[in-house]
Amino acid sequence: MxxxxxxxxxxxxxxxxxxxxxxxxxxxxxxxxxxxxxxxxxxxxxxxxxxxxxxxxxxxRSLLPSFEPELxxxxxxxxxxxxxxxxxxxxxxxxxxxxxxxxxxxxxxxxxxxxxxxxxxxxxxxxxxxxxxxxxxxxxxxxxxxxxxxxxxxxxxxxxxxxxxxxxxxxxxxxxxxxxxxxxxxxxxLPADLDSEIKRFGLRLGKFTHGDNYRYERNRLFVYQFLMELYGFPIASERRTSAALFSRRLFRMGEQFLVRVLGQSDRTLTTLYATPENKRYPKIEKIALVQVESDQVDAIRKLRKGGYFVDSKKRVIILRVIYKQHKFNPGNVRQARALSVESQEIIHPITGHARKDINIIKDTYNMVLRLTDIVRGEYSGAIVYKRNEVIENTERHEDRLKFLYAWLSKHQRRIIGYSDEFFAKVIKVLDSYLLSPENIDEFNSIHELYREVWAKYSYIQQARKVKVLEDLRQRQFKGEDLNYLGQLELTVEMLNDLKFEIVNYFDELVESILVIGEEILNDSYLRRTYIQPHEDHLTQYGLRIRKLYGRIVALLDEFEAIRKSRQESPDAAMAV
Incomplete structure (x- = not known):
């Protein structure tokens, strides 16, 4: 063929x-x-x-950020x-x-x-x-x-x-x-001054401080992974590292260039190239041979009719995925998101025509099906657990938990941003497994692994509430505009909920809460109209806003006190 x-x-x-x-x-x-x-x-x-x-x-699914290294x-x-x-x-x-x-x-x-x-x-x-x-x-x-x-x-x-x-x-x-x-x-x-690039980048992100070894050691892996993902790779081989850092250097020099790499481990053609519309980073594309899931019936019908299959029996297609980069934002709950999918194309093996109307990799329905298969022990496939162990089935509870940890890690940023309806389905599946009385004895025997999965799950639950705070910062809630009273009422509600949830403590989420809260409080119109004037000059509406404002100040002080106590004993802070 x-x-x-x-x-x-x-x-x-x-x-x-x-x-x-x-x-x-x-x-x-x-x-x-x-x-x-x-x-x-x-x-x-x-x-x-x-x-x-x-x-x-x-x-x-391996073409979805964040990328995991192939072993x-x-x-x-x-x-x-x-x-x-x-x-x-x-x-x-x-x-x-x-x-x-x-x-x-x-x-x-x-x-x-x-x-x-x-x-x-x-x-x-x-x-x-x-x-x-x-x-x-x-x-x-x-x-x-x-x-x-x-x-x-x-x-x-x-x-x-x-x-x-x-x-x-x-x-x-x-x-x-x-x-x-x-x-x-x-x-x-291709030269790759990895050490200098990581340290300069970490300082620019505010993750490193000159002379602070503890801060460097705590955040180095995050900075390294974020830097590599900006250029379309996990922390990976010399060949792909060179491609990433050399394209970074060429782009900063203003060159018109193309860098391409095909790894023997990832079997994927990754291309970085300069375009006029990309001002901060080069454009990224990946091309690979993938198999369409058997339950994507409508997609299979369309692809078979158009002759897009390389191998019709095995449902193999040529898939191109195009990405866009995101600027680091410490106030964003998804601050680790360096890359997201912009579009995807299926390339015809004879004519080369690219079809753009079929969704292969961003299918929430199939995500829930895969999650259900994992907790039932019916998933067939392999994942990499914590970058160093390949798990090839879900027959044992230990392997299911490792699959769950890897699945939640892989899709964490998407789950945080997806709809309440989707997340309700995720909760239903996870709770039916993680809280099942039938599994208590099994989980007790692998308590540390169970705790890791539960921590990852708790992080996502808290992060979704922080994501609501991010929207409230713009006076938005579920796509609707809010007045200042509605914004502050919902902010107090979210902060109260989060205060009781951070028994499972995640420093980066608390940092985001504090940043977002301060931005809400520092709104110039809010302060000028409702906070700075004397109470006698305020209407009942204004007094309610001032009361809520004070409540938010008090709640943020509580979060700041919790964070300070945790930082005084760094081992208490959970890492996700």
Whole structure:
């Protein structure tokens, strides 16, 4: 099947399964990205799927932030790293190391239609450069395949790719003097000053303080994970770390670029690239082969009718997910949310057409079904528990609790933001399991694990109330506008509820409560109209507002006192 992939894409004339029938000329970064999308999907995803027995499809839920590291590395699958610059290479001025491949258009005396005496020398030099970086077992076949070809022409790239994926480090693309892209380097080493980036970023977020080792150690993992997720990755391998931090550096320099990485563990093409509309961070896309869930009946019907399945029997599709980044906000209960899904597309394996109207990964109905399967011990699949243990079934209560912990961690930010109706279903499922008298003896034998799951559940419950406070800060409640009296009444109600719930204490939530509460109290109109004037000048309405205002001040003082007592004994603060 892979040989026929994208055979009906306009402008792509495949002469054979590994080459184009005509010269490929690409002069914009957007066109290069489209070219690389089709070539990499065909040769790095579809070809292995057809040729490698029991190909490990990507779980569609793993494409939802936050991302978890994969513990398995599939050595038989391809991996790659590349950078493309929308300008000519300036070797000495570049900020990374690579082996240069030259284009004959760079030769000063070269003119179209005349044979240049250096042309064969340039081709031979490029051939020797690539050959020297290949594993010994591939060198002879490489020379046989490319002895009469120039390796940096794009029409030769698909055939070259089978060698490049076995080469360490990055491929480099840039433009020639005519503005046309070509393969201009191999064996690139992308710098990643991880230590400095984490410390600078943590200081900017307010999570680190100069000289405060305890604060650094407590928040380092959060800062590290937030930084990596801004660029589409978990805390992961050197290849993906380099891609993230190098794209960060290029974006800050104002470069027009594209960085792509395919990991042998995540089996996902991740692309970061500059666009005019992205002002703070590069655009992020991920492409992977995923299986549509069997209970998504309507989606399956539409996809089968349109011919979108790579493998109709196994319901395999090519899924592209596009993300958007979020600025860190310490007053936001979902402050750990660096990334969210902006859109998703299903790519047709023959025409390349992208269908955008089918929801594969953000389906709340299926989320509740999966949760129900987990607590019943009927879930089939694998998860990574706390980044270091793979759990492959839910037969035992211990494994169910580990699955629950991982599931709640994965979907925590979504559950906090989803509707009351959805959360009511989540509560019903979790309470039926975690509070069941039949399970008490089992849970007592694994008390620490049970406590971890319950803490995660409690965090989400409290965070949803803090999310209501966030809306109240804007004088909004369930989509409706509020006057000041309604805002303060509901704020007092929420703070009272939270005061009694923080027996399970989470410092970041209490910090958010204090920040939001202070912002509500510092509203300039509220203070000028109802707080600063003498009581004799206020109406009954104004007096009620002033009384509620004082109640909020008192409640925030109580939260501040609780936080201070907890911080004096740091071990008492729960981490989620």
């Amino acid at each position: 892979w040989k026929k992939a994208f055979s009906k894409v306009p402008g792509f004339d495949w002469g054979a399964s590994t080459e184009f029938s005509d010269v490929v000329i690409i002069n914009t970064l957007a066109k290069l990205k489209n070219f690389l999308d089709l070539v990499h999907i065909k040769y790095c995803l579809l070809k292995p799927y057809c040729e490698v027995g029991d190909y490990p499809l990507v779980d569609s 398995y590395e599939y050595k038989d699958l391809p991996g790659l790293l590349l950078v493309a610059l929308d300008r000519p290479i300036n070797s000495f001025q570049e900020i990374f190391q690579f082996d240069r491949l030259h284009n004959i258009m760079e030769i000063p005396d070269h003119t179209e239609g005349h044979s240049c005496p250096l042309e064969n020398s340039v081709m031979r030099q490029n051939l020797d450069t690539v050959r020297s970086r290949l594993p010994q077992k591939y060198r002879d076949s490489f020379v046989e395949d490319f002895g009469t070809k120039d390796v940096n022409y794009l029409e030769n790239y698909p055939a070259l790719l089978k060698y490049l994926v076995d080469m360490d480090r990055a491929q480099v693309f840039s433009t020639d003097p005519n503005g046309e892209f070509y393969l201009s380097g191999v064996f690139g080493s």
